Amino acid sequence: MVVLNYQKKHIRKNEFSRPGYKLLRVQAVMDHYTANPGADAEDHFEYFDKTIIQIKRYAGAHIFVDRYKALELIPLDEGTFGGNDGGNATLKLQTLRARDPRYPTSTGDGNANLLCIHVEMCLEPDGTIHPDTIKRTALVHQMLQRKFPQLKDTYNRFVRHFDVTGKNCPAPMVKNPSLYKNLLDMTHGLIPINLVSKPKEEEEMIKMAVVVYSDADLSVGYDLANEKKCGLYNRKSLANEKLKINELMVVGGSTEGLxxxxNRIIDLSGANRWDTRKKVISYLGK
Known part of the structure; x- marks a missing residue:
């Protein structure tokens, strides 16, 4: 069962990935893939907060999605350098042609970055986009539609980087356009993001999961879920899910009501978040 698990961890303002200028308006969402196999959302935070400044490269995106969470790196009312390929690309979509002196382009063709929120899908070590990452991206799309009503027109307001400039991104969804249509169909509700179990099977059985008590436990909970390659839930979302977990690791709070x-509870909660982290580290044998 995939949940949104949306977190905010903004990178510092800098010339290369978060220039700090405001979007003219939110007109579309541009979807990308990271082309960086094995790197998750947190890895990309490190890159766009530090490395990109050192190497002086212009690039960026607002939201990075991996198989465990969605991470907002840049506030959604600010711009970044996610499309237009350095400002030198000829725009294929005239509806995203915007001009502003803060963002000159050598082609004079306008720039889509002034109108777009950029969403990046992270890749697995083998270079594929995990099905949970795709489902979570659809949930991110739906969240953005709730926040920005102008995005309700799913099939016209969500586009691939390829659709805007012709860049081969996200490559798997350029090679096979039906994959992107499936993502938009999930966004629009035509394909269920989480399939409902058959009536006689009221609860879905999953092998393993981590549950956190509060936002203070999210960081260590994510590390544990990433290490164990399993799902991460908070108490409220878990209570609302019709599922049964063979082995549940509790990070923060009591085990009451779980x-x-x-079938089995592993209690890793401590007296405080630092004590909880120590218990998780000990459990992992690190």
Whole structure:
């Protein structure tokens, strides 16, 4: 079962990935893939907050999605350098042609970055986009539609980088356009993001999961879920899910009210978040 698990961790303002200028308006969402196999959302935070400044490269995106969470790196009312390929590309979509003296382009063709929120899908080590990453991207799309009503027109307001400038991005969805249509169909509700179990099977059984008590436990909970390659839930989302977990790792808070969700509880909660982190580290044998 995939949940949104949306977190904010903004990179510092800098010339190369977060220049700080405001979008003219939110007119579309441009979808990308990272082309960086094995790097998750947190890895890309490090890159766009530090490395990109050192190497002096212009690039960026607002939201990075991996198989465990969605991470907002740049506030959604600010611009970044996610499309237009350095400002030198000829725009294929005339509706995203915007001009502003803060963002000159050598082609004089306008720049889509002034109108777009950029969403990046992270890749698995083998270079594929995990199905959970695609589902979570659809959930991010739906979240953006709730926040920005002008994005409700799913099939015209969500576009690939390829659709805007012709760049081969996201490559798997350029090679096979039906993959992107499936993502938009999920966004629009035509394909269920989480399939409902058959009536006689009221609860879905999953092998393993991590549940956190509060936002203070999210960081260590994510590390544990990433290490164990399993799902991450908060208490409220878990309570609303019709599923049964064979092994549930509890990070923060008590185990009260969780026994009906699992066959086995591993209690890793400490007296405070630092004590909890120590217990998780000990459990992982690190």
């Amino acid at each position: 026994k009906d969700k699992t």
